[in-house]
Amino acid sequence: MDSELFPRACTEIAPGAVHVPDWLDVDRQRRLLEACRAWARPPAGLRTVRTPGGGAMTARQVCLGWHWYPYGYARTVVDGDGSPVKPLPPWLAALGRDAVHAALGPEAATTAPYDIALINFYGADARMGMHRDSDEKSDAPVVSLSLGDTCVFRFGNTASRARPYRDVDLRSGDLFVFGGASRLAYHGVPRVHAGTAPPELGLTGRLNVTLRVSGFRTPGRTRPPGDRTGDRTSGS
Numbered sequence: 001m002d003s004e005l006f007p008r009a010c011t012e013i014a015p016g017a018v019h020v021p022d023w024l025d026v027d028r029q030r031r032l033l034e035a036c037r038a039w040a041r042p043p044a045g046l047r048t049v050r051t052p053g054g055g056a057m058t059a060r061q062v063c064l065g066w067h068w069y070p071y072g073y074a075r076t077v078v079d080g081d082g083s084p085v086k087p088l089p090p091w092l093a094a095l096g097r098d099a100v101h102a103a104l105g106p107e108a109a110t111t112a113p114y115d116i117a118l119i120n121f122y123g124a125d126a127r128m129g130m131h132r133d134s135d136e137k138s139d140a141p142v143v144s145l146s147l148g149d150t151c152v153f154r155f156g157n158t159a160s161r162a163r164p165y166r167d168v169d170l171r172s173g174d175l176f177v178f179g180g181a182s183r184l185a186y187h188g189v190p191r192v193h194a195g196t197a198p199p200e201l202g203l204t205g206r207l208n209v210t211l212r213v214s215g216f217r218t219p220g221r222t223r224p225p226g227d228r229t230g231d232r233t234s235g236s
Helices: 026-039 090-104
Strands: 011-014 017-020 060-064 067-069 072-074 116-122 128-131 142-148 150-155 166-170 175-178 187-193 206-212
Touching: 011 166, 017 090, 026 060, 026 142, 026 206, 060 067, 090 142, 090 175, 090 206, 150 175, 150 206
Parallel strands: none
Antiparallel strands: 011 017, 017 175, 060 116, 067 072, 116 206, 128 187, 142 175, 142 206, 150 166, 150 187
């Protein structure tokens, strides 16, 4: 009851991992939602991600800047229609920088621009298994923005998918940033609370916009060093 009577507080979930409730007001949520709808249209639009083993992720995805596929990045939709990936607009990169400043302070700001966006759409039955965002060559903080239905966001440790972890409700407009000691922490979405999106948003389901810095220097395909087939860098 108290959580409904009083504003939710900014909370450090783990070292370098911070939840900022209600960071995006309704107007900014609407503008971001309209942009997501445009990005989701073909070519290089919303797709179902399939793993090398043939499994399908239940959250559908569209990428900007660099196209993520299990388990690397490319400039074209190599696991879809083959179109060039849509560009990441400067205003979205600036939003990522502002988000890091709001959550972690100016000392955490990165000089490299945010150049990857993974946009995941969750229906009522969609989930995301525990995974790490480990296919980038930069250790800049990951920025996660939520629109629509509330989800349970499970934020764990850097050693394994098992406990200890902490469950956080991410509502529409919430910001979650993780960097530093938590940059490679396992995280996932075990549940979406259907029908909880703000009515004024006009969205059924949940959208998550995850922003990252690639650290890539050369164009084309890139895969992480070593064997990371146990990770799924698919967003939150």
